[in-house]
Amino acid sequence: MSELQALRFYFDPISPYAALAFWQLPEALAGHNVVVDYVPVLFGAMLKANGQKGPAEIETKRAWTYRQVLWLGREQGLALPAQHPFNPLALLRLAWACAPEGQTPSRWVVEQVLNHVWLGQGADANAPERLQALAERLGPRRSADEEMAKQRLRQATDSALAAGVFGVPTIEWQGKLFWGQDALPMLCAAMEGDPWFASGAWVDAGNHPAGVQRL
Known part of the structure; x- marks a missing residue:
């Protein structure tokens, strides 16, 4: 058996690319002996720390982003939530509330959270009745x-920023950061010993x- 490889998957459910990368990860890593820590972080805090706007805050980029992710996620049934961008804090905190002390949320928890947003047939990600149903399904360890x-969300976001993470999804492997759903082939090449x-x-x-440098 090949050596066990440790990965950290930084994500925010506000990002459709995080959902796409999450869904593609098992196939991309097929044949590799891996353990993945899924780390919910607040993308908005990263944007603020780096003085950036999010893709959905630039009108022309927003339109392109929606067109691209709908095309990329058409086989999975990806649909834009009723409002986007939206405030992801409730979902991020719920994910951390499900995690055992000293551990990150399980893949199943992360899957439920991402599917809630991106496979919700266009529903409001923050609708109270939907959030309540999600929480009941997840059964968090605490409120x-x-x-x-x-x-835990603040600490995870601060630690990610300190490690150099600037966007989501980002996958960390052996101190190297691979940003974006389209970086999965590059990550696999690195893990396979690409010279x-x-x-x-x-x-x-x-x-x-x-x-x-632009002022």
Whole structure:
């Protein structure tokens, strides 16, 4: 059996690309001996920390994003929620409320949360009756409104930022960060020993100088 590989999957249910990457992960990692920690983080806090706008806050990019994800997720039945962007805090805290102390939420919990948003046939992700039904299905260990759930979300987001995570989904493997659903082939290549990663090209690309900085 191949050596066990540890991955961390940073996500926010507000991101359709996080859902797409989550659904594709088992097939992408087929044949690899892996353990995955699923880490809910607040994407909005990352945008604020880096002085960025989200894709849905730029009108033309928003239109493209919706067109692309609907095309990419057509086989899974992906549908845009009634409002997007929306406030994901209730879902993020619920996910953490389901996690055992010292652990991250299970894949099943994450799947239910992402499906709630993106396979909901266009329903409101924050509709109270839908959130209640989701919570009853998940059976959290504590209330999502408790300070512990809020604190774990804050700590996870701060730790992700400290590790260099700037967007979702991001997968961390051996200190390297792979951002976006379209980075899955690159991640698999690295795990399979692609010589490019040992050639110094990864480090060199990250240190490439900027020619101009926009004020």
